[in-house]
Amino acid sequence: MALGVVIRRLPGVTRWAKWSWKPVAVLPGAGAADWTLLREDGEAAEFHAATVPLTLYRGEAEAYKIALSEPAPCVYVVLREASGAWPYAVHLVTASPHEAQLFAESGEEIVEKVAMPAGLAAWVQSFTDAHYVEEQFVKRKRRKHMDAKQQDGIGDPRIAQPTDVYRAPGARKAGPP
Template sequence: MNAPPADPVMPVAVVMEWRDDHGNRWLERRWSCVGVACGAAHAAPPAAAPEPAVIHRDAHGEQWLWRGLAVRLYRDELESYYQNLMGAAPGVFVVTRPDARGDPYPWLVTLCYDQAGNCMEVDETVHKVAMPAELYRWLEAYVLAGYAPEPRHKRQRS
């Protein structure tokens, strides 16, 4: 089996949305991640921090596009990528942190179940969104180039 390419990177953009939450007296807004777009068009200039741009606004909320993020693949996470692809709903995991105003900003985008789980264990906010077809094909090619699942063995009765 050939080794997959060393640590490939795919530029991505994240769409975050807030909506008025009139039913909650403690929260004015409810934030969610509504999607991820991928490809070179979403790359940031070198050394630039991801920046949001409002892409939709209505009376009940806004959608912000965060460009300049990237998904990086690592060989030691191949099994986790495989599990993501084989799951019922392959996903992209977007990890957010609150900014100075308390609004979330995406700081990590991953396709690795294990990395997303590790972030949740330390109380990071992790959003799962559907994996775009282009990202799925890219990840699938990477996994096929470097991973073979362990064959299942039936246990011998004694």
């Protein structure tokens, strides 16, 4: 599904950053756009930055289920620095929190949660319902070679007392060996 990404530009709060850029909305089924100005309010402005595809994969169905179980389902927008007239380019939009985390770990991209519109949430939910398969829990079994009946190699053979096998050899008590 094609998703338009709306990015808000606000004045920066430090002298080192003139502007603050943040994804604030997605537009399902949007047409192509290249930083189209949507509205201005003083120094704040919102742009339809780009339209990118939201692709869902069967292997990520569990991640989509996690995203949909949040109180407010979200998609994640990944922005990368760009060289040109605009400081950022929309790299991708994903509904998987796991994939978003991978991009957030590098620190090179901006990853923001954006509220998922109701129609998009229903579309992702129907995909998840069709492709999610719960994996059965399989308890790990003990391996036979780990079931030694006899303790072998415990303690120091230089210590004659069988009751204190972990005592150091130099700390032997006076008495018969």
